[in-house]
Amino acid sequence: MNADEIARLARGTLLPSFPGATAPDWLLDELEAGLGGVTLFALTGNVPSPESLAALTARMRKAGDPLIAIDEEGGDVTRLGGHATGSPYPGNAALGAVDDPELTRRVYRSLGAELAEAGVNLNFAPSVDVNTADDNPVIGTRSFGPDPELVARHASAAVTGTQEAGVAACAKHFPGHGATVEDSHLSVPLVDADLELLDRRELVPFRAAIAAGTRAVMTGHLNLPSITGGVPATLSHAAITGLLRERLGYRGVIVTDALDMEGASGEIGIPEASVRALAAGADLLCLGPNEHAETVRATLEAITGAVRGGRLAPERLADAAERTAALRRWLAGQVPAAVDRPAGLEAARRAIRVTGSLPGWNGSPPLVVELKAGGNIAVGPTPWGLSPWAPDAVRADGAAGEAGRVLERATGRGLVVVLRDAHRHADQRALAGALLAARPDTVVVEMGLPVWRPGSAAYLATYGAAAANAQAAAELLGLTGTS
Template sequence: MTRAEETSGEALAQADALARADALARAGALGRADEIGRLARGTLLPSFSGARVPGWLQDELEKGLGGVTLFALNGNVPSTDALRELTAELGKAADPIITIDEEGGDVTRLGGHLTASPYPGNAALGAVDDPELTRRVYRSLGAELAEVGVNLNFAPSVDVNSAADNPVIGTRSFGSDAALVARHAAASVIGTQESGVAACAKHFPGHGATVEDSHLGVPLVDADLDLLDRRELVPFRAAIEAGAQAVMTGHLNLPLITQGVPATLSHAAITGLLREHLGYQGVIVTDALDMQGASGAIGIPEASVRSLLAGADLLCLGPREHHESLLAVLAAIEEAVRSGRLPLERLAEAAERTRRLKEWLNGHNAGVVDRSVGLEAARRAVRVTGDLRPLGTDPLVVELESMGNIAVGPTPWGLSPWAPDAVRAEGAADEAGPLLERATGRDLVIVLRDAHRHAAQRALTTALLQARPDAVVVEMGLPFWHPDGAVHLATYGATEANGQAAAERLGLTPIA
């Protein structure tokens, strides 16, 4: 750490100390219970249903609620116009932090999961490996968020995807090389924040080496501090140096660091690693606390208290955690303060960091949307192996079914918007015969998505290629499985931009 960084850190520490002292003074002057409630509310990001602000939420915002997290599956994003109206309504009650999980790529919310993203995801950007292009993509994505009133984006994912069978990161990562991920972590943070939207690097201290989904359990990261410094923490250092306004914790078990406690609830991870080891002074946000990895054994109210004790500043409660959950969490936090378990100054410290984030947001202007950069990036990411020739006028496109994980959701994908005849297949062995018959005398295109993770996709593809070695294989996930001898096209993602880029290389045209 440089002397300038040390001086900056000392100044921030002094500001935090003053804020804590001020909060303690106000607690005595204004009534301790009222101040505890206001400070506790300031740490919370609940969710709600629909595209209008419910009365309870407006009341809570007026009482000091930190903000909200928007979820497409809650009906918060029926359209961009509706979202713009919703955020304007939220802003009338207070000055809330309005967050969403919009990574571009396969994890997209702006279209309410009804349409795929016009921007390729991190895997495609990493394949191109042009940090300036990544910066432009995230700058445009940030401008789209600013236009609809979102001011904190839960992106980028800066996980180093070192486990090929990772069930939840995959194409959300820039790649498996820590230095490459770090280059693009910095570029994506800078691009987002150039549009006046705060970036949130995730999932600290790194979800890329796991083979379990933290929505469903507590994934293991078997790494000591030396390995973390060489791999997982490299992109987080880059994001911090680029000025990331927020960092999100992951519900990860690092037994050599946290002794079995999920990182989101671990003082060793949040205060020890992130605050002290990396020197981060910005806002620390939790991943959704309704996930099994955080609250499965203890419940959301207790997880909230423990994450605050660990050093988190803003708590994302989850998509189903509305007013009743908010009240339960508030009661737990207030009781922890009254009992002496949770110091009031810890809440005051979180409130000061949140205040500085809001100050930053109010001092930045929105950028300019440029969707053309999405298609440019998708085109540059396409990789072809073998002799790809133009298709005939009547190809059969077979898309092998592959559901997205919980983070991705049911976003549409594939080449059907550009294919006159496209069919979805489940991957069953008995599907090969009918598909080959339907493809008689026609070109055959087989579209996969993360085939390395799906034995049924690989088996059906192999059966089809045995009869039709001239078929073209298109992989719209990570291209870790490559059938021998086949012409292979990799897109590194399944967004609208990725699909169009693949269709262009195949000679397909949009369906009228």
């Protein structure tokens, strides 16, 4: 295999990013030279609208045959327009609460249809992590739930629905990010599980996704000492080749989570992490949202240098190329599905759980108070809350004296307090408790996981903060503002 062939094979493993809604010249040149594809990010300006995204993907396809990937989970992690308005589809926690796999299939088919219309052909979803740690800082509502069998049946439905729309699904984050209390964006989370526990917990949904025909699986930057010996799973031959390929029998494309994350490249850098991931058995390398032309050049040099130096077999690159070629052949034969937006609102409505009795507002709308809660790095600054249906809603951050000011504004009217993962935010719990002590008729709406349940007149759990979840809650509350 000559140097040009090795360089082309190396290029074919890369999924870099770029800023803006126009493909830069360097990217078009790389696509012509065989670049594997791109990963799109909302925060870098790739997706100002579905229409502009469709024009962008069409331009890239004139230069090559790229895999065009995005993180579009619905729910709290949304990129296709929802990053600005909130997603019209609830996320996995809500779908798991409903526990109707056919509805999950329908939601993911519609979501996939919207991606296909915009020219995206690889969706980094569904998340099939079993969320067994309440204090998980990065999964939470992105998981179908804490029960492996529930997650498995919805993993299968989500994969099937996505691929019925002609978009490749990517089950993540192998071998499972749900039992951690650390974020792999910031560190290498520990999963303290031996193979026996993994087999009956984390791996159950991945088996289901593989049986459903998922075209891709994404690795997580996770430390499983009994399996990987302290090496992040993304860089571990034992995890990727031994566990995923050999034990689970998976034959499709393996893609890494973003290699700019601390859990993968914090001590070694992206080029070296790329070499190690390929050697471990990965086929495609997601580089990260800020990794553009310079990172591509450095990574290509590292990969080709590793081949020349004998650290990376050229056959490993050829193996990756064949798998991605098979994915492209599958994509070429797909027929798009129809968008079905009503599925999202139906799912959000069916997911809500109400404890207690909802009060009437006696003709005067309640004061809605939304307690400050930022999203994690994966979620980003996506809008959430009930303010579109409550024009005078207020945001509160738990500062001293804030309860008094809120209670004064709520004089003579009902009070609705909106939380998001209150079990993870002491300031939310403290302020909500102070308000409830003075106003036991307060209605509490939890838009994250309903772990902390205060004693209130009524408690609504939406299992997510997407626009669809908010609308469903607003309908139940009888809010009269316009969205």
